[in-house]
Amino acid sequence: MRFDDRKKRILSAIVETYIRTGEPVGSKTLSEFPEISVSPATVRNEMAALFEMGLLEQPHTSAGRVPSHLGYRAYIDSLMRVKPLTEDEKDGIDALFNISDPDPDKLLADSAEALAEYTGCATVAMTTTPSYVTVEHIDIVPADATTVVLLVIASNGVVKSKVCRLGFRVNTGIADFFRKFAKDRFCGHTLKDISAEFVNAVSIQLGEYSGVFNPLIVGIYELCKEVYDGQYYLGGQEKLLTYNEYSDRALEIMKLISKRDKLGPVIGNNPSGVTVFIGKENSLSQLSGSSLLVARFNIGENDCGTIGLIGPVRMDYSRLIPHLEYFAEKLGTLLSITYQRKTGDENG
């Protein structure tokens, strides 16, 4: 059976109509489409063929047809006409990022929220840190009689700080000693290396002072871990409630996507551009009723991150895919600037 041009037009029309209305599409409706304009009976013959080919499904005998997962896949891969973004739409997304001097930590979380608001889907945003990233700089800044600020800078330019309150008074001598000690022990090591065991071993080297300095050592460990773990934020989970597809499954999906160890691996290993997982294509069975659009973005030359949309299988792919792509590109650019090591200035 040939997947000829008219079959393609009919499949496209079914997908697009079903996305728009949420109702199974019948032969009469389709026959009225100008790009089809054959009788309902002919459409029915074609639909029967598309059903045979596994591209359509039938909720029940006397209902119209809905796209199967294969049908969506064929539509997305080759039939869909992606509408390029209008200048207005681009401006709309640009406006979301129109923040002066964004806080790198908040930018990703805010982006997830903004994207959810913009698309009406739940979103997830994540960054990962390559395993070769090292600790480049460690500092300890006395802020107060017994308070210090710990500072870790990683070789990918990420800076994290943490306030530590200590049980003793920190004078310059103590701070200088610890700073040198910490630099010697941590700098140059990859973040991956800095495990709980590593930290224990370092702590032991402090001998009798081990107990006193332990909060600081642990603090450094936590900062390194935070940098290495990267970020994981959700946005607009409540958007799922607006789709009646989720009437009773929303809670389950919300719980699932909040777990980085579940969703992280799925969205983290994808090529550049937008990857689409339609319904049952998702490796997580709970997502079989949802589609996942994932876009990877690059931060600087080495790091990368992922931002994804979660919504019903019946989502407007032709609109969302280009929007997500543009959004991810913008986000990557902005994060790159934010994290940029201005190494060119080093010698200036």
Add this chain to the structure above:
Amino acid sequence: MRFDDRKKRILSAIVETYIRTGEPVGSKTLSEFPEISVSPATVRNEMAALFEMGLLEQPHTSAGRVPSHLGYRAYIDSLMRVKPLTEDEKDGIDALFNISDPDPDKLLADSAEALAEYTGCATVAMTTTPSYVTVEHIDIVPADATTVVLLVIASNGVVKSKVCRLGFRVNTGIADFFRKFAKDRFCGHTLKDISAEFVNAVSIQLGEYSGVFNPLIVGIYELCKEVYDGQYYLGGQEKLLTYNEYSDRALEIMKLISKRDKLGPVIGNNPSGVTVFIGKENSLSQLSGSSLLVARFNIGENDCGTIGLIGPVRMDYSRLIPHLEYFAEKLGTLLSITYQRKTGDENG
């Protein structure tokens, strides 16, 4: 009509049964309660009286009775027997706080999440900063050729830091100059004073360097604002979905409580202990189907915060109120320790 002892026992039984089952309570069920043990007909007479008094409502003629808002109020204010926490329950809550060296910023957010998990309600946690709190200390720490860490310490002990990436190389001289400048201009002022206008005025004093240093000035402003605004976190919003009372209102409530400017004033101005807003007692009309349990806690001597539960009117007050009270007390204690200025050591 006297609100006599038997009426009180019947109202209590209705409230407790309705909370447990979610079904209107009928005279036959009540007559079987050992503490009532009169015939259904007698119970009906009493129920008619309680209805007259506005303490009960009737979903429809042939259904049992449910408590009215007044009924809940009477129950909570004078009838309810609060079950003091068992040692096991106390241990359970203590365990939630069993974190070594908690990060003060994360503690509140984590607490909101833990409380939601523990109670099955949506939660909100907030802190406010008194208007007399001042900027006590400002520091700028070069971390990298063009990166500095800004540090603001407020007089209530809150420390906030922010990484600033600059377009120029920061040497010791520049850092020293700006540190002194910022200290002179900001320290001693209340956080409340540090408005956008204030910051503009300060910026102008930098004359030709105003543009160069502006990101830092703005950074300080943002840090001060962050400290002054305090924190606002939600937890377990998805818990609302587990109550069928919220089948279609969940989205609306979630949107509402995410807005600090809406919910903040309601929960922020309450006396110590647990305050209960039942259904229509809430000033926000969208919460008329929900109850709000709010507990204030003190951080140190001056600051205070609020943690609240949001759930259906039909919530287990006699269990939740003492639990929330104990939770808030623990949270306050832990935050007090975390934020404690060890001023006793200053001269040591």
Add this chain to the structure above:
DNA sequence: TTTAGCACTCATCTCTTTCGAGTGCCAACA
């Protein structure tokens, strides 16, 4: 004051009927 009795109400459940959108298939037609 309490209680048994009784007629009444009304949401809920189940069963049936009706309705109609949509189908599959066949025969006729271009």
Add this chain to the structure above:
DNA sequence: TGTTGGCACTCGAAAGAGATGAGTGCTAAA
């Protein structure tokens, strides 16, 4: 050979009709 009109058929959704039963209000007697 592909297209179309015709027609019987299917089946979910909506509407209607009882039947059920939990619960009520009221009255009169204990």
